[in-house]
Amino acid sequence: MSFTGLRALLPKHDLRALLILAAIIIIVMPLFLDIFRLNLVGKYLTYAFVALGLVLCWGLGGILSLGQGVFFGLGGYCMAMFLKLEASSPEQTSIQSTPGIPDFMDWNQLTELPWFWEPFHSLSFTLLAVIAVPALFAFIIGVAMFKRRVGGVYFAIITQAIAAILTILIIGQQGYTGGVNGITDLRTLLGWDIRTTSAQYILYFINAILLFACLLAAQVIRKSKLGRLLVAMREREDRVRFSGYDVANFKIFVFCIAAVFSAIGGAMFTLQVGFMSPSFVGIVPSIEMVIYCAVGGRLSIFGAVYGTLLVNWAKTFFSESFPELWLFAMGALFIGVVMAFPNGLADLYQSYALPWLKKQRLRLPARLGGVKTPQKTTE
Amino acid sequence: MSALNAAKKPKDFVLSIEGLTVSFDGFKAVNDLSLYVEEQEIRVIIGPNGAGKTTVLDLICGRTKATSGAVTFKGQNLTKLKEHQIVQVGVGRKFQNPSIYEDLTVFENLEISFPRGRNVWGALFFRRDAEVINKVNEIASMIFLGDKLDKPAELLSHGQKQWLEIGMLLIQDPELLMLDEPVAGMSVSERKLTAELLHRITKDRSVLVVEHDMQFVEDIADRVTVLHQGKTLSEGSMERVKSDPKVIEVYLGH
Amino acid sequence: MFAEYSMTELTSIFAMQGFAGLLLFSVFVLMALGLAIIFGQMGVINMAHGEFMILGAYVTYLTSLFFSNYLPSLFSGYFFVAMLLAFITTFTLGAFVEWAMIRHLYKRPLDTLLATWGLSLILQQTYRTVFGAREVGVTLPDWLMGSYAITELIEVPINGIFVMVLTLFITFCVYLLMQKSKLGKQTRAVVQNRAMAGAVGINTEKVDRYTFGVGCGIAGVAGSAFTMIGSTGPTSGQLYIVDTFLVVVFGGASNLLGTVAAAFTISQAQSTMEFFLSGSSAKVLTLLTVVIILMLRPQGLFTLKIRR
Numbered sequence: 058m059s060f061t062g063l064r065a066l067l068p069k070h071d072l073r074a075l076l077i078l079a080a081i082i083i084i085v086m087p088l089f090l091d092i093f094r095l096n097l098v099g100k101y102l103t104y105a106f107v108a109l110g111l112v113l114c115w116g117l118g119g120i121l122s123l124g125q126g127v128f129f130g131l132g133g134y135c136m137a138m139f140l141k142l143e144a145s146s147p148e149q150t151s152i153q154s155t156p157g158i159p160d161f162m163d164w165n166q167l168t169e170l171p172w173f174w175e176p177f178h179s180l181s182f183t184l185l186a187v188i189a190v191p192a193l194f195a196f197i198i199g200v201a202m203f204k205r206r207v208g209g210v211y212f213a214i215i216t217q218a219i220a221a222i223l224t225i226l227i228i229g230q231q232g233y234t235g236g237v238n239g240i241t242d243l244r245t246l247l248g249w250d251i252r253t254t255s256a257q258y259i260l261y262f263i264n265a266i267l268l269f270a271c272l273l274a275a276q277v278i279r280k281s282k283l284g285r286l287l288v289a290m291r292e293r294e295d296r297v298r299f300s301g302y303d304v305a306n307f308k309i310f311v312f313c314i315a316a317v318f319s320a321i322g323g324a325m326f327t328l329q330v331g332f333m334s335p336s337f338v339g340i341v342p343s344i345e346m347v348i349y350c351a352v353g354g355r356l357s358i359f360g361a362v363y364g365t366l367l368v369n370w371a372k373t374f375f376s377e378s379f380p381e382l383w384l385f386a387m388g389a390l391f392i393g394v395v396m397a398f399p400n401g402l403a404d405l406y407q408s409y410a411l412p413w414l415k416k417q418r419l420r421l422p423a424r425l426g427g428v429k430t431p432q433k434t435t436e
Numbered sequence: 437m438s439a440l441n442a443a444k445k446p447k448d449f450v451l452s453i454e455g456l457t458v459s460f461d462g463f464k465a466v467n468d469l470s471l472y473v474e475e476q477e478i479r480v481i482i483g484p485n486g487a488g489k490t491t492v493l494d495l496i497c498g499r500t501k502a503t504s505g506a507v508t509f510k511g512q513n514l515t516k517l518k519e520h521q522i523v524q525v526g527v528g529r530k531f532q533n534p535s536i537y538e539d540l541t542v543f544e545n546l547e548i549s550f551p552r553g554r555n556v557w558g559a560l561f562f563r564r565d566a567e568v569i570n571k572v573n574e575i576a577s578m579i580f581l582g583d584k585l586d587k588p589a590e591l592l593s594h595g596q597k598q599w600l601e602i603g604m605l606l607i608q609d610p611e612l613l614m615l616d617e618p619v620a621g622m623s624v625s626e627r628k629l630t631a632e633l634l635h636r637i638t639k640d641r642s643v644l645v646v647e648h649d650m651q652f653v654e655d656i657a658d659r660v661t662v663l664h665q666g667k668t669l670s671e672g673s674m675e676r677v678k679s680d681p682k683v684i685e686v687y688l689g690h
Numbered sequence: 691m692f693a694e695y696s697m698t699e700l701t702s703i704f705a706m707q708g709f710a711g712l713l714l715f716s717v718f719v720l721m722a723l724g725l726a727i728i729f730g731q732m733g734v735i736n737m738a739h740g741e742f743m744i745l746g747a748y749v750t751y752l753t754s755l756f757f758s759n760y761l762p763s764l765f766s767g768y769f770f771v772a773m774l775l776a777f778i779t780t781f782t783l784g785a786f787v788e789w790a791m792i793r794h795l796y797k798r799p800l801d802t803l804l805a806t807w808g809l810s811l812i813l814q815q816t817y818r819t820v821f822g823a824r825e826v827g828v829t830l831p832d833w834l835m836g837s838y839a840i841t842e843l844i845e846v847p848i849n850g851i852f853v854m855v856l857t858l859f860i861t862f863c864v865y866l867l868m869q870k871s872k873l874g875k876q877t878r879a880v881v882q883n884r885a886m887a888g889a890v891g892i893n894t895e896k897v898d899r900y901t902f903g904v905g906c907g908i909a910g911v912a913g914s915a916f917t918m919i920g921s922t923g924p925t926s927g928q929l930y931i932v933d934t935f936l937v938v939v940f941g942g943a944s945n946l947l948g949t950v951a952a953a954f955t956i957s958q959a960q961s962t963m964e965f966f967l968s969g970s971s972a973k974v975l976t977l978l979t980v981v982i983i984l985m986l987r988p989q990g991l992f993t994l995k996i997r998r
């Protein structure tokens with residue numbers, strides 16, 4: 058891409074935000090945190106994928122999905138199935154009544170691997186499935202809903218119901234899914250032990266790189282005409298339709314993208330944390346993921362990452378020190394962010410931190426390049 | 437309707453509406469309506485509130501599905517098409533309340549309406565090239581907003597918002613332009629400018645206007661259709677319509 | 691799958707499952723009524739609806755404790771007092787929430803959803819702090835205990851019958867309230883045309899507040915009835931919220947009859963399937979069917995055409 062193209066894609070303030078975030082995640086965190094905490098941050102960052110998808114889908118497009126945990130879970134489960142099969146070789150499971158199948162299947166009196174588990178012996182299939190399964194699922198939901206012009210609260214409720222259904226299904230079919238415990242005891246990826254410290258470092262960096270790739274993709278979408286169309290649709294869907302666009306297709310697209318982001322996050326979660334369970338799929342986690350996005354600022358892709366980190370850090374802090382207060386804090390967060398700070402941290406940054414920074418800079422005699430006010434459009 | 441219309445072959449009309457009826461739970465908002473619009477004609481629909489004027493526009497552009505009847509535009513049956521397809525064959529429609537994207541700038545508002553890259557991939561890889569910029573500039577100066585391109589649309593005055601929406605239609609270059617009460621809420625001077633604008637933009641298209649303001653109607657109309665309770669009450673030049681006893685009855689009352 | 695059962699057994703199975711279904715139906719209707727008023731009339735999604743219901747249940751629990759300790763002679767009638775108190779408490783809280791929160795968010799329905807979710811978390815934790823995490827149950831007065839044998843194989847518990855009768859009664863009252871009372875008429879006027887309603891002298895803000903309060907109040911009464919057939923814990927409300935939303939949407943949001951019909955369909959389907967499949971599969975199948983039907987017919991099963 059040409060230089061001007063790049064400039065348009067990453068205006069100065071976005072570039073700055075990107076570099077600061079990169080410095081924090083790639084340099085500061087690994088330098089100052091021990092591996093236990095870093096792994097925790099890595100886990101939080103997997104939720105940031107979901108929040109990022111929600112910025113596109115909900116922030117720009119106005120489509121609130123309360124079922125993003127479904128896609129996070131699908132991605133995570135696909136990955137977990139592969140790892141579980143690798144951990145269930147006949148040698149490792151020789152004490153079972155049926156060796157060679159995952160332990161929970163054996164406990165549930167299954168005697169052979171269900172057909173839909175078979176392809177997950179292959180890593181390339183698994184990686185494809187991590188993307189394709191959630192994308193397909195989102196596509197089906199999107200076509201069914203958006204083509205019939207279901208939107209707003211109806212969409213929110215139905216996606217929530219889907220999250221509920223999937224959770225009940227996973228818990229109910231424990232012979233096939235590991236039930237309420239999920240798929241646990243994952244050890245190696247193609248023989249590489251993912252529980253060692255070095256593996257955790259490597260996975261953290263892979264996760265960070267994937268996150269930045271998704272951030273860039275989100276930025277491309279946001280800065281394209283498609284991004285502006287999403288904003289336009291959020292405001293005046295009819296006007297967009299009567300400007301010659303098939304509105305549903307755009308919604309389906311962005312919903313699928315959000316699903317794919319979430320699924321990547323889910324898969325990285327499985328790899329870093331070593332298990333996947335229905336507690337990341339259901340209603341409660343799904344709506345919590347919305348608050349990550351809202352706290353960061355529903356319109357800001359960088360805000361989504363900070364919001365996720367902040368809320369999860371607070372959650373960990375509270376549950377270590379004042380577990381009984383956490384729900385109060387979370388509840389207050391939901392109410393506060395909606396009533397008082399609808400544009401979240403990003404807005405605080407824009408209206409307080411940025412002007413302050415500018416003032417500081419103006420005091421400097423040296424010219425540090427023209428300080429242009431950022432265009433206030435889809436920020 | 438008039439002998440003149442009946443004598444013409446249907447294909448001389450840009451738009452022909454025949455026997456159009458829509459019923460909302462038994463209430464016929466538009467009832468067996470027929471209407472023909474010629475090329476480069478400015479046709480104004482007037483009528484009391486609730487006469488069904490907006491509903492007629494809704495039916496043409498596909499926002500409401502007709503119960504029966506046909507809408508033919510350049511030989512194509514519009515009742516079978518989806519809304520965005522109707523736009524793509526060349527029908528543009530302005531809503532009664534200014535319907536623009538307040539969170540976007542004037543430039544972006546116009547750019548979105550530029551008829552290129554209308555599918556997902558097209559929109560993703562759309563480039564703001566010289567052609568787009570020139571066209572946006574041209575339209576913007578036409579709708580008196582040439583110096584407001586970088587402004588967020590929410591900062592425009594009510595009249596400017598109406599113009600912007602007209603501009604968003606013009607940039608699509610439709611063959612049939614439908615305007616629902618374009619000067620409602622405008623100041624006198626804004627009305628004049630709008631009338632001027634309409635005259636300028638009808639050079640190569642037909643226009644269907646719904647309007648209440650009689651001064652404005654006289655100013656722009658080639659012909660007028662009076663709608664009452666979903667039916668045509670009278671049709672013809674403004675003079676003819678004004679002297680039609682049925683119209684006087686409906687407007688001036690009993 | 692029917693082969694193992696005799697004909698009479700099958701009949702009684704269906705009768706018993708039908709009864710279980712009716713009980714579930716009562717719960718759905720009780721929860722959905724308040725929600726349908728709030729969502730259907732005001733377009734507000736109240737995620738804390740279940741917690742309002744639980745509040746009613748806790749009020750009933752406290753009342754029962756009070757009566758058994760201080761007014762044991764009147765114990766058999768405590769329930770009616772409890773129901774009234776439950777209504778008053780939840781109505782008041784509802785009206786307060788509307789004033790403090792909801793009214794600022796009418797233009798942002800999705801945000802209301804998030805804010806009320808936050809409220810539900812706070813209420814849950816409050817219940818946990820005050821009443822403990824364990825479920826509490828009330829002591830039934832004598833006349834609600836025991837069961838009534840219709841045939842040798844079919845027995846129905848009296849408290850269940852009572853709840854059903856109560857459900858019918860409450861539904862009837864709500865119907866009267868919405869169709870005939872001044873508040874009901876004003877609410878519908880405000881829904882149809884807010885500006886106009888305001889212009890003819892209806893205090894639209896007050897109507898909003900009362901409507902929301904009444905919706906919550908009905909939830910409280912529902913919670914009160916709920917104690918007759920089940921115990922109450924801090925998170926009991928959340929258990930049913932998705933089902934209830936589906937009931938309301940399935941019923942076509944804006945009409946009470948539709949809500950009742952939807953509640954009936956869903957509960958009967960679920961309880962009948964529950965006998966033949968595992969509980970979770972039955973639930974999955976029911977919810978899935980509802981979701982698919984909603985995808986095919988998003989306006990719900992029973993709707994009027996209204997102008998977009």
Ligand SMILES: Nc1ncnc2c1ncn2[C@@H]1O[C@H](COP(=O)(O)OP(=O)(O)O)[C@@H](O)[C@H]1O
Nearest residue numbers: 460465484485486487488489490491996997998
């Ligand atoms: N979708 C709809 N459902 C029910 N009634 C409608 C609908 N659309 C229009 N109407 C009714 O049709 C009549 C005509 O409305 P409209 O076309 O807006 O009138 P006008 O624009 O001439 O003032 C009105 O009585 C209106 O209430």
Ligand SMILES: [Mg+2]
Nearest residue numbers: 489490491532
């Ligand atoms: Mg009108």
